[in-house]
Amino acid sequence: MPFQKAIHPVLSLPRLTKRLLVLTVDACLCVLTVWLAYYLRLGEWVFLSGPPLLAAVTSVALALPVFIAFGLYRAIFRYSGWPALMAVTRASFVYGLMFAAIFTAIEVPGVPRTVGLMQPLLLLLTVGASRALARFWLGGEYQNLLKHDTLPRVLVYGAGTSGRQLAGALAHSHEMRVVGFLDDDHRLQGNVLDGHRIYAPGDLPALRETLRVNDVLLAIPSLNRPQRNEILELMRRSRVSVRTLPRMADLAQGRVSISALRELDLEDLLGREPVTPNPILLRKNIHDKVVLVTGAGGSIGSELCRQIVALNPTILLLLEQSEFALYELHQELLPRAPTFKLVPLLASVQDNRRMHEILSTWSPHTVYHAAAYKHVPMVEHNPAEGLKNNVLGTLTTALAALKNGVSDFVLISTDKAVRPTNVMGTSKRLAEMVLQALAVESSVTRFSMVRFGNVLGSSGSVVPLFRQQIKDGGPITLTHGEVTRYFMTIPEAAQLVIQAGAMARGGDVFVLDMGEPVRIMDLARRMVELSGLRVRDHEDPEGDIEIQVTGLRPGEKLYEELLIGNQPEPTTHPRIMKAHEDFLGWSELNSKLDSLTVALNTNDVDLIRSLLQQLVPGYQPEGDIVDWVHLERQTEAPER
Template sequence: MINRLAAPLLALPRPAKRLLALAVDAALCLLCVWLAFSFRYEQWVTLRGVQWSAPVMAVVLALPLFVVFGLYRAIFRYAGSAALMAIVRACAVFGLGYALMFSVVGVKGVPRTVGILVPLLLFLAIAGCRMFARYWLGGLYMSALHRKALPQVVIYGAGGAGLQLAAALAQSREMMLCAFVDDAAHLQGSTLNGVQIQSVEWLEQNAAKQGITDVLLAMPSASHLRRVEILNRLLPLRLHVRTLPALADLANGRVQVNDLLEVDIEDLLGRDPVAPVADLLHKHIRSQVVLVTGAGGSIGSELCRQIVQLSPSVLLLVDLSEYALYAVHQELEELAPEVRVIPLLASVCDARRLREIMHAWRPDTVYHAAAYKHVPLVEHNPIEGVRNNAIGTLTAARVAMECKVRRFVLVSTDKAVRPTNIMGASKRLAEMALQGLAQQSTETCFSMVRFGNVLGSSGSVVPLFRRQIEAGGPITLTHADITRYFMTIPEAAQLVIQAGAMAWGGDVFVLDMGNPVRIIDLARRLVELSGRTVRDEATPEGDIELHITGLRPGEKLYEELLIGNNAMPTVHPRVMKAHENCPPWEELWRQFDVLKATLESSDVPALKAALKQMLAGYQPHLEVVDWVHMERHRVRPASQPLAIEHHHRSDDGGTPASPIAIAA
């Protein structure tokens, strides 16, 4: 019944609510005076004659003061510390006036103690009334009644971040905090804001008994290795694990429930990010003109974020996508308003436009990140893939050499090593173009940087897996044994910048990326850390199925970072470099002429043959899957259209659950 009364009260118009509050406060004044008389005489009394002056004066004095001090402007169900301070001030002024009247001056028939007791009782009554209204009308009462229906969570980490997170949970009332968990033995058994601090062993023994569903990691300063240890211990409990951002993201000192993130995939890789060498980052950036092609892409945009914070004199953003260029330009202007950032629409295949740009600004360094990188998309559009990735790189590099750019750094990929798909082959051709140009006497230092899959880049498998988990599965994989190297976007961008600073000409730089990761193991860990189970033969009642779709055209089970075994150390402890074989420039130029001719004729089989001749170890997919080629050579009855199913897959072994049917 008490809850049914809340709805009509909240529905009243604002003036009616204020009148009701005034009436309640007037009644409280009368009640407090009667209680003061009863306490004084140590029995319940009935007021008579002059004694009625005490309640009348309480109402006459209190209500105007409460209006003046704003007690009726506050919304009771949201009342907080500011409202409490207003009550303190109003009751203090009331107490002075009331005590002066009945205790100092005195009224015959009214005990002097009433002048002291009434203000104290009134303060307790008014404050208690407001607290009850906040508890009841603000939904706290309902939350307390139904708190067992909320997700039961523990916070891992009883430090400052954990305390702030607990306060955020109490404010949001979206979860019920059961306990803190901390590894520090001296904290275990004590309480933090009334919540018990427990050990990890307690969590392992009581998670199921107490219905705990979520673990919130509040350890923003912990290393990745430490977080991996914690995650490995939590995995068997089948709890949904989320985490707070890094300390840099919590610098404002406030933690909110919305700050909680799914577990960083970096935490699942088992290695700390590679720290950059500061001198290498600044060496060829500060006070210089820098140009980035593909500036709107995932790698290119992160490159720009890193560069703009190193204080170049000018940063030139080159991209063919108008929206991507606009977005990154707006972001960089907010990030570093003191740096001159210029957005330039251009294709890397357009030598005339690139020449205009480089002649106008004379960049010191070009970072070439423009490329088509999605394996299945390039495999089905091979002509454009090779034209953009290989011929575009050659065009940009020759223009840079003509304009006497001092450094030209290519962003490459591990798929360029013994490629089996068009994307990898096109990137290997881009590398060879730079290696060939480096053979000539030139003022431009050409180098390339090779790395594996970049977490969080467009097409990355991790966001795909998370969407599939949220949808209830299945998670789609191309092969159970497929493995990939992974690195973070900031690592990739820093590697590119540092490699350019270490290059002498024709160098290939690679990052020591640790051990490759099995994609199926990655998928399993993501499922388990979401609080769900994998459905397989061992656990047929599991939540999420792992569905194997088969390798796509040109896909490899294992990726490599080097063609040969001649890797050498550099001044960076985690970066290696190598010189790889390349034909003489004259022969390479002739081969590129043949390649250009096949592109102009749009002859895909001839293109594959040319690639096989140019690239030692290239093993193309036998079937031609170019969409245009297949449409031209399709044989079917005129009355029966043919539907071709194509699964769009990311570069690192994941596919979405449903195919895209493309019909004539």
């Protein structure tokens, strides 16, 4: 409609222009109502000359100052409704007294006395009607415009198909407002796309101030890693928050939607590209086979299950001791498993009878043993339970697999098993030694283990913790300024575990190439800066997020290693190496494990630590024993 099309040009006028426009309308209404009052009094239309013109000029000269004094022009479109009507009524009453005093009480020749009474009433009605019309015509759109102006202002990086579709989706949203595009194509820069100018990426620091932009939406899903890293570095330096669309492979068919926007991929925080998996290795131990995953509800276990589901086993056994975690995973995977059977099993890997019952019932071809307590401080405070689960649970599961003819048994290990300073790492190295020793004794089951560092996004990982702390306004808590860790995404780690297990010959210790170690302080700073914020420190005391160093926790190391020896053997996969690690023979190891089991059952923490140092040569505990029960008993002893 023409009236609707005229709304935005009117609303976009400068405030002074809009006030002058309304003053003009009111002046015209003064003249119109004088002319109308003459008609009502005389029954005929008169020319506005002589006394009628004098009455009209007097009306304008009296009304506009009174209306200005009563604030009718301070807020033109927002000031509507009942308050506006009362203001118009009060102003019209004062004006009416003045106009009637001149033309009714005093009498002016040529102006009927009734005009002095009728005209103020007519002016009240017409001015009130004009305000009501403005509210009806402009009010809704004005409120929408006000809301639109308060939306976060964003730039879309990428003027291609994805960028245009994203900007189109945002045009009808109430979440953010697109104010321009960024694109590194010089042929596009300076042009206008869908009403928005296309800028050069190098202009971003200036645009952040001139356009009041705090967010950039990365809409180039096909970028390779070096290009993506270069763009993210520009964003980090420009102090803007970055959100991104998924990669092309992840985008569903159809138009790009706002819901597709998400936080930066974890790969973006690492700055490196995962290696494309080998489909032959992925399928070898899974396709058309019965597969068991222990610890299926955990971070690695659940991702292993997601990868396995895509490879079409005949049966996937989900073994987990947490009922809630098992239920959640089972519900997630059910829609993805229409052609094979999913079996959720509540069990503890320490339960010898239950494990034999499960393995003898389904006779799985492949077992991925991900069940473990993995949080270093938690296991340090509860060492006996950590060792029972991680060592004896692995032993129980491995013996059940051996007895029931499992072909491949793959242990999920950790870089903390290398020269460990904590009980968790020691328990995982001991679990590795159990499989190494059993591999020598077995001609049926191929035992192997895959060792890697931290996975981004897992429970207890620093990335979800830092993200939440940034959302809460800080501070970010860091145990030490020089802590470094190896990192990998969960999907990449799970894929490499499956591929490594497919290359096993028996007793193999596979080590994943995790690239260069990452300094956690640098990771925290990168996350803050890519959120469009500044780190508050002595160099920038006015920054947004403080990073607090809290001190190393019990058993925590500054640096992690992946190899005990120094000469890893390459494999056919560029990201998988094979280590050569010394271990005890089965008879000697089994005897010492019996002694360890007795100490665990009595929670003799001093003996446990001593036995661990005998069993794992690289174990060098730092600090005193911090087992909660042991500490409590020490405090109670003097009181008795």
